[in-house]
Amino acid sequence: MHEDVERCARAVRSRDARFDGWFFTAVLTTGIYCRPSCPARTPHPRNMRFYPSAAAAQRAGFRACKRCRPDASPGSPEWNHRADVVARAMRLIAEGVVDREGVSGLAARLGYSVRQLERQVRAELGAGPLALARAQRAQTARLLVETTALPMGDVAFAAGFSSIRAFNETVREVFAVSPTGLRERAARGHAPAGTGTLSLRLPFRAPLCPDNLFGHLAATAVPGVEEWRDGAYRRTLRLPGGPAIVALSPRPDHVACTLTLTDLRDLPAAISRCRWTLDLDADPVAVDDLLRADPLMAPLVERAPGRRVPRCADGAEMAVRAVLGQQVSTAAARTHAARLATAHGEPVDDPAGGLSRLFPRPEALVAPQPGPALPAARRATLAALAEALASGELDLGPGADRQEARARLAALPGVGAWTVDTIAMRALGDPDAFLPTDLGVRRAAQGLGLPATPAALARRSAAWRPWRAYAVQYLWSTSDHEINRLPGTTGEAPVMEEVPA
Known part of the structure; x- marks a missing residue:
């Protein structure tokens, strides 16, 4: 643009x-x-x-x-909805891959040579991966300088700089003020947080409808791993430097974010995952303008514009939960996931006391072990999925190739179209993922006068491309299911019985 x-x-x-x-x-x-x-x-x-x-x-x-x-502006929506190599590279850079593994590590993850990747990224963004990572380090440094009482040397290290000199030079060059000057300017009126705990404001493009976004996350929260408390969605995160706990609360013009990190160098990855989970880099005006052009969808958009797709902070976790949620209620899916987390999740210390586990790694789920009582076929599906994830054959991370991931998922035993599209929508961030066989989607379609059979509805949904995942959120909104409202509020009519876990 x-x-x-x-x-x-x-x-x-x-x-x-x-x-x-x-x-x-x-x-x-x-x-x-x-x-x-x-x-x-x-x-x-x-x-x-x-x-x-x-x-x-x-x-x-x-x-x-x-x-x-x-x-501090929202990220470009291009990097979320696009699936090409530049968009995948940008998602990985936001996760801190360049700082941890270098440009060669980034290129290897994407299956390109360093030269090929440099050329493509520079052609579109006017800067190479190193420069993009440097800009992110500057942003991380500013956040740490302004929101913590850490010594400047610790800030430099946590932000990913190789030396105090590089840290000072970059901050002066980018912000035209010294790190000390940044802190003095920010300190007026509020005290910085203690080491390891950060309070941030996550910006978004208006409008944003928090009802289905936070409602879905709260309704499907896995006990011990996630919870809704005091108006905030809280969950554990597995980050490169150790476990973390995040609390996210909707506000009129931002999302309040409180992070408790084991290693402050994980700040970029933590922010990236929070923004990804809440779909904060979406372009709601573009989405709503297209869906509003359909006269049957227009009333839903007008009633509550700015719906986002509730995602998951970890792609592998979402895939496991989608399999556990096949053909069962939301409550049953939560119960299965909680038992799995209790049996195989690593313990976490939550100062607030509500969270206790990280969601299990795929490696812990490969061999048949104690966990939720599942049908034999579902257990086989779960084991095959865990094996594919643990071996690296299936990649559902931020740099994943969506089409390849879809194909590998579909090849697994017991993984049908509903499961593939659920994972594509909530783990891979595919904005065009659609669920024509979902019971809630079909009931909503029938109530609106849209075709109710999966094949006919899939054909009719072509008018909503490339934003069909958002159309799903609007269709689900016709239900009185708890995923459509913040805890403690009430909703309206019919009932949806099948939703992704």
């Missing part, structure tokens, strides 16, 4: 927040770069330059605006 100068200039003139993260505006006369919605005076078009990433703007010599903080 950054190459469409007139469109970008219009977005900047109207301060349109929908385009935050899509591109960045650099101002030649000031030497700074901003998000499109920056409230500062709009520069003359001849003084504006547009870049596809913060890293590209930094590489061109511009520094971040202190007023609109462009590094």
